[in-house]
Amino acid sequence: MAVRGAFLCVMLLLPAMARAQSPGRPVGAADYIGKTIVEVRLLSEGRPVVDAAAADLIETRPGQPLSMAAVRESITHLFGLGRFQDVRVDASDVAGGVLLRYDLVPLHTVQRVDFRPARSAQDAGGGNRLGLDTGLLRRTMTNRFGASPPVGRAPEVARTLEQLYADHGFLRAAVSPVATEEHDPDRTLLAFEIVPGPRAVVGTVQIEGAPAEERDAFLARMHAAPSTSYRPINISAGLSSYVRRLHRTGRYEASASYRARPSPDGRVVDLTMFVQTGRMVTVAYRGDPIPRDRLAELVPLAREGSVAEDLIEDSVQRIKRYLNQQGYWKAEATVNRDEGDGTLAIVFTIRRGAQYRVAGGVDVQGNTLVPIEQLRPALAKLKDNDIFVEASLGEAVSAIAGQYQRLGYAQAKINAAANELDPPAAGEGLVKPVIIIHEGPLTVVGDVEFDGASSIAEDQLRPLLTSLPGTPYYEPRIAADRDRVVLEYRNRGFDSANVVVVPTLSADGRRAELTFRINEGQQTIIDHILIIGNTRTDQRVIRRELLLEVGKPLGLEDVAESQRRLGALGLFRRFRIEELAHGTSATKDVLITVEEAAATTFSYGGGLEVTRLLVETQGGGARERLDFAPRGFVDAGIRNIGGKNRSIGVYSRVALHPESPTPDEDSGGFGFSEYRFVTTFREPRAIGLNADLALTAAVEQGIRSTFNFARKGVNAEVARRLAPGVRTSARYSFGTTRTFDERLDPENQARIDRIFPQVRLSAFAGAISRDTRDDVLNPERGTFVSGEGSVASRALGGQVGFLKSYLQGFWFRRLPVRTRAIFATRIAVGLGGRVVTPADSQGEPGSLEDLPASERFFAGGDTTIRGFALDTAGALNTISPEGFPKGGNALLLLNGELRVPVWGDLGAAFFLDGGNVFNRVTEVDLAELRGSAGFGVRYQSPIGPIRFDLGFKLDRRNIAGRLESGHALHFSIGQAF
Numbered sequence: 009m010a011v012r013g014a015f016l017c018v019m020l021l022l023p024a025m026a027r028a029q030s031p032g033r034p035v036g037a038a039d040y041i042g043k044t045i046v047e048v049r050l051l052s053e054g055r056p057v058v059d060a061a062a063a064d065l066i067e068t069r070p071g072q073p074l075s076m077a078a079v080r081e082s083i084t085h086l087f088g089l090g091r092f093q094d095v096r097v098d099a100s101d102v103a104g105g106v107l108l109r110y111d112l113v114p115l116h117t118v119q120r121v122d123f124r125p126a127r128s129a130q131d132a133g134g135g136n137r138l139g140l141d142t143g144l145l146r147r148t149m150t151n152r153f154g155a156s157p158p159v160g161r162a163p164e165v166a167r168t169l170e171q172l173y174a175d176h177g178f179l180r181a182a183v184s185p186v187a188t189e190e191h192d193p194d195r196t197l198l199a200f201e202i203v204p205g206p207r208a209v210v211g212t213v214q215i216e217g218a219p220a221e222e223r224d225a226f227l228a229r230m231h232a233a234p235s236t237s238y239r240p241i242n243i244s245a246g247l248s249s250y251v252r253r254l255h256r257t258g259r260y261e262a263s264a265s266y267r268a269r270p271s272p273d274g275r276v277v278d279l280t281m282f283v284q285t286g287r288m289v290t291v292a293y294r295g296d297p298i299p300r301d302r303l304a305e306l307v308p309l310a311r312e313g314s315v316a317e318d319l320i321e322d323s324v325q326r327i328k329r330y331l332n333q334q335g336y337w338k339a340e341a342t343v344n345r346d347e348g349d350g351t352l353a354i355v356f357t358i359r360r361g362a363q364y365r366v367a368g369g370v371d372v373q374g375n376t377l378v379p380i381e382q383l384r385p386a387l388a389k390l391k392d393n394d395i396f397v398e399a400s401l402g403e404a405v406s407a408i409a410g411q412y413q414r415l416g417y418a419q420a421k422i423n424a425a426a427n428e429l430d431p432p433a434a435g436e437g438l439v440k441p442v443i444i445i446h447e448g449p450l451t452v453v454g455d456v457e458f459d460g461a462s463s464i465a466e467d468q469l470r471p472l473l474t475s476l477p478g479t480p481y482y483e484p485r486i487a488a489d490r491d492r493v494v495l496e497y498r499n500r501g502f503d504s505a506n507v508v509v510v511p512t513l514s515a516d517g518r519r520a521e522l523t524f525r526i527n528e529g530q531q532t533i534i535d536h537i538l539i540i541g542n543t544r545t546d547q548r549v550i551r552r553e554l555l556l557e558v559g560k561p562l563g564l565e566d567v568a569e570s571q572r573r574l575g576a577l578g579l580f581r582r583f584r585i586e587e588l589a590h591g592t593s594a595t596k597d598v599l600i601t602v603e604e605a606a607a608t609t610f611s612y613g614g615g616l617e618v619t620r621l622l623v624e625t626q627g628g629g630a631r632e633r634l635d636f637a638p639r640g641f642v643d644a645g646i647r648n649i650g651g652k653n654r655s656i657g658v659y660s661r662v663a664l665h666p667e668s669p670t671p672d673e674d675s676g677g678f679g680f681s682e683y684r685f686v687t688t689f690r691e692p693r694a695i696g697l698n699a700d701l702a703l704t705a706a707v708e709q710g711i712r713s714t715f716n717f718a719r720k721g722v723n724a725e726v727a728r729r730l731a732p733g734v735r736t737s738a739r740y741s742f743g744t745t746r747t748f749d750e751r752l753d754p755e756n757q758a759r760i761d762r763i764f765p766q767v768r769l770s771a772f773a774g775a776i777s778r779d780t781r782d783d784v785l786n787p788e789r790g791t792f793v794s795g796e797g798s799v800a801s802r803a804l805g806g807q808v809g810f811l812k813s814y815l816q817g818f819w820f821r822r823l824p825v826r827t828r829a830i831f832a833t834r835i836a837v838g839l840g841g842r843v844v845t846p847a848d849s850q851g852e853p854g855s856l857e858d859l860p861a862s863e864r865f866f867a868g869g870d871t872t873i874r875g876f877a878l879d880t881a882g883a884l885n886t887i888s889p890e891g892f893p894k895g896g897n898a899l900l901l902l903n904g905e906l907r908v909p910v911w912g913d914l915g916a917a918f919f920l921d922g923g924n925v926f927n928r929v930t931e932v933d934l935a936e937l938r939g940s941a942g943f944g945v946r947y948q949s950p951i952g953p954i955r956f957d958l959g960f961k962l963d964r965r966n967i968a969g970r971l972e973s974g975h976a977l978h979f980s981i982g983q984a985f
Contacts, residue, residue, distance in 0.1 A: 043105050044104065045069065045070050045072055047107045048107075048108045048109075048110070049110070050112060051112065061547070062089065067079075067082045068082055086110070089540055090540045090599070091115055092113060119156065120156075121146070121149070123202060124138075124200075125202055138202050139176075139202070139205075140172070144172070162198060169181075178204045178205055178206075178207055179270055179277070183202050185201075186198070207238065209236065211276040211278040213280075214278075214281070215283060216281065218285060219281075219283045229246060230281070231246050232246070232279055238277045247264040247281075255310075255313030256313075260313050263283075263286070264282065264283050266280065288350060291309055291356070292356070293356050293358060294355060306326040309323070328341050331358075332399065335363040336362070337437065338362070340361070341356060364428075365393055366394045366396050366439060369391055371440060371443070372442075373443070374445035377417075386403075390404060396439050398426065413483070413484075418481050418520075423444045425444075449516060449517045449518045451520055453481050453522060454477060456470070456473065456476070457521070457523045460528065463531060472496060486511070499565045501533065502532075503529070503562070505528050509522060510523045531594060532595070533595045534560055536597045540601055541602040541603055542651075544607065546651035549651065553574055554573070554574075571583070574602070579604060581603045581604070581605045582603040583603070586598070586600075607647060607648060608645065610644045610645075615981070618634065618979045637682070639661065640661070641659065641661040643658075643659045654691045656689050657686075659685070659687075662682070663682040665681075682710050684710075687704070687706075689702070694726075698728060699728035700728070706722075717747045717748070720743060726738050726739075734777070734779075736777075737775050739775070741771050745860070768805070768807045770806035771801075773798035775794060775796040776794065785952045785982065786983065787820045787832075792817070792818040793816075796813065797814075798812045810841060813839050817835050818832070818834050819832070819833045830907040832906075833903060836901040839929050840859050841859060841897050859895075859897055864896060865899035866893060870979075870980045870984060875960050876938070876961065879893045881893075885931075886926070889968060896926045897929055900932065902923055903985055904919065904921075905918070906918045906919075916945060918944075919959070919984070924936055939962040940961050942959035944978075952982050955978070955979065956978070957977070960975045961973075
């Protein structure tokens with residue numbers, strides 16, 4: 009389009025210039041070239057264009073002399089916007105110079121696609137029926153052409169829809185595209201007018217071959233019975249299903265197809281069905297046995313439903329490789345085809361031969377410069393009495409060769425032989441592998457030179473290299489150095505740079521001079537950045553995520569990081585960054601095309617939570633009870649408010665818990681509602697800060713083992729990413745908490761919190777975290793470390809002051825075993841206390857006493873210490889005489905878990921948990937830690953790991969005069985940590 013625009017520029021500008029001269033004198037373009045541009049006008053369909061983005065692309069600016077090159081550049085930029093299908097340029101004389109006018113013919117993009125019956129179909133009595141579902145028509149179009157195909161592809165869309173109708177039996181369907189352009193705003197409404205015509209019916213049916221069932225039953229199953237509606241797509245599916253059933257019965261040569269013969273008017277279709285049931289195929293094995301489950305994998309004839317020659321030959325080779333891996337070095341496998349009357353027997357004959365073992369390990373010869381200790385890791389699979397696998401010997405040779413090359417012995421040659429020995433007994437074999445090494449000279453890197461580097465100084469390229477003078481000469485390392493140099497050029501805009509490394513060996517082969525020959529090519533500078541497709545999103549939101557800048561080089565890493573940042577916004581379904589060349593010019597425009605995602609989101613779900621809670625007995629004591637709570641949630645949101653990437657979300661969650669009966673009472677049904685309603689406003693990079701702002705208002709009601717609570721509050725949080733994986737945040741919170749249904753006597757209730765049942769908290773908090781996990785939901789490696797501290801004060805508007813901190817660290821490692829076993833650990837420490845006495849006259853701080861009940865630490869349950877019911881772990885003085893936990897000012901948690909895959913998405917876990925809650929920080933005692941051990945089952949579902957854990961206490965104690973339960977069962981979604 010840019011070439012076409014330049015052509016139009018010349019062809020239209022010249023006549024305009026000629027017309028502007030006096031009638032008696034012939035003129036040419038040269039009469040306008042160089043004149044001062046007085047005014048530039050942009051018009052679209054006769055109306056002035058008020059568009060800063062388009063005006064910024066005009067290179068012919070008032071006050072400058074007119075240049076044809078500047079006109080061509082302007083047209084190229086305008087076409088790059090993707091909003092105009094044509095650009096016409098006209099010129100005229102005005103006082104003091106020349107007036108330029110750009111007539112922009114808008115590209116009317118398709119905004120809506122409709123499907124409607126053509127008038128002829130309605131006149132014929134078709135009414136408004138299309139014959140096929142509108143949803144099917146739209147899905148067919150969208151899957152191939154997108155939701156809003158351009159008008160130019162409308163005929164292709166129409167042909168695709170006609171084929172869809174034919175596949176459903178409408179053989180004379182006609183689809184015609186009709187495009188209607190609208191202005192202000194410029195858009196196109198595209199409609200497809202459809203005349204479905206009559207659906208054909210099946211006429212006569214001939215069957216060539218003998219199906220495996222009666223004719224009528226076969227035709228009904230194939231959707232091809234006479235006088236029924238003709239649906240080719242259903243007939244093809246029926247034949248495919250029929251062939252698959254025959255394959256499952258052993259008829260691997262079965263086939264089925266059909267030929268259609270429509271009548272001239274397309275109303276009746278005669279069919280001929282071609283059916284071959286094929287021979288009954290049996291697969292047999294002779295000779296030495298192989299486990300049946302392995303044979304199904306090694307010989308996949310049944311799975312593939314085929315007896316093709318290449319598949320059979322591949323099966324023979326798989327059998328031999330399998331036996332070789334078992335130590336049967338000289339195993340043989342052959343196959344014969346025995347054809348009978350309607351049968352085919354495929355017989356594999358297997359001869360394992362002797363099983364070979366390694367006698368005395370590997371004899372390594374010729375390693376005079378490299379000690380054998382450095383080579384032993386490569387020989388790990390060839391130890392004395394190990395099963396001999398020839399492939400392991402090849403792997404050892406490759407590993408030793410690679411090690412020599414890394415050390416700088418570039419000319420080293422490694423050879424090996426198995427060396428069969430006399431067998432010790434029948435059916436047994438011995439080999440004495442020998443590896444012979446010809447080391448050759450040690451080659452080191454000599455001088456390193458750069459040839460052709462003019463745009464980047466050598467002192468900027470040398471730090472990129474690891475092949476320095478005196479280091480071993482290693483070709484893969486040199487290739488990596490070459491790639492780093494190329495990447496540096498790409499990042500500086502030299503997209504055609506080429507680097508070739510030429511080594512020069514000395515006569516004795518001990519020194520290699522390296523020359524990096526560089527062909528830099530032309531550096532690309534960004535001329536303009538064009539953004540199209542954003543109807544709601546402010547361009548400034550997009551531009552601030554870009555590392556690309558006008559006038560700067562077009563760097564590869566800048567493009568990649570800009571793409572990552574645009575994706576992280578979450579505002580676009582698709583986006584693309586393209587380069588628009590200006591002929592042979594060193595400048596390019598960058599075109600960013602975005603397709604915005606829906607402005608609203610909505611999701612919902614439900615489930616069942618099962619856990620163990622403490623309930624009050626008739627005598628006032630505490631006992632554990634299994635608690636079943638159906639729960640559901642609704643999550644709705646509006647994003648990109650005002651085009652500034654602001655969002656508002658509303659989340660609600662409700663769970664119904666049974667009434668809390670005494671042991672002698674019935675539950676009475678679900679009577680207590682646990683709920684949480686949260687409204688959140690988010691704005692990335694708010695108010696000019698390089699940080700994300702989140703404002704939250706929440707109302708919730710929840711259950712604790714000792715009490716129930718209702719809470720209302722607001723939060724304001726500012727978070728910032730300091731580095732990849734490192735985040736910090738500051739938060740202010742204001743809220744009130746009311747407790748009820750307390751299960752404590754008045755003395756203990758007063759001891760926990762003198763100002764409950766109503767307390768108002770106002771607090772500031774800060775947090776920092778570092779996350780290197782490879783997966784947030786189900787990590788296999790990496791760490792997560794975080795720390796949070798908070799301070800509440802009456803001076804801030806609250807009713808109580810306290811200090812509180814919580815530190816935790818997670819570590820995940822994939823173990824070096826064949827299975828994807830993961831070892832996960834966690835340590836967490838919580839410390840806090842309530843300031844209840846003022847500072848003295850010398851400025852000493854006040855004392856710390858109990859935290860408010862809602863802020864105290866608790867332990868026990870599926871995410872802390874499994875084997876304990878929710879919140880029931882704690883030092884003796886954190887448990888009431890009735891057996892209810894009161895929480896404490898200090899918490900210590902230690903967790904370890906081994907996660908092992910079992911089969912498919914099913915896995916197992918074995919865990920050891922420890923920790924405790926302490927009344928005061930000064931009372932933390934490692935000797936008082938409680939522990940549990942157990943195992944669990946994991947299922948990797950699409951929404952995350954579904955988890956069942958069974959934990960057993962390691963030290964059962966008497967609590968409130970009763971011995972604790974020895975175990976606890978937990979069910980949840982997501983890992984414990």
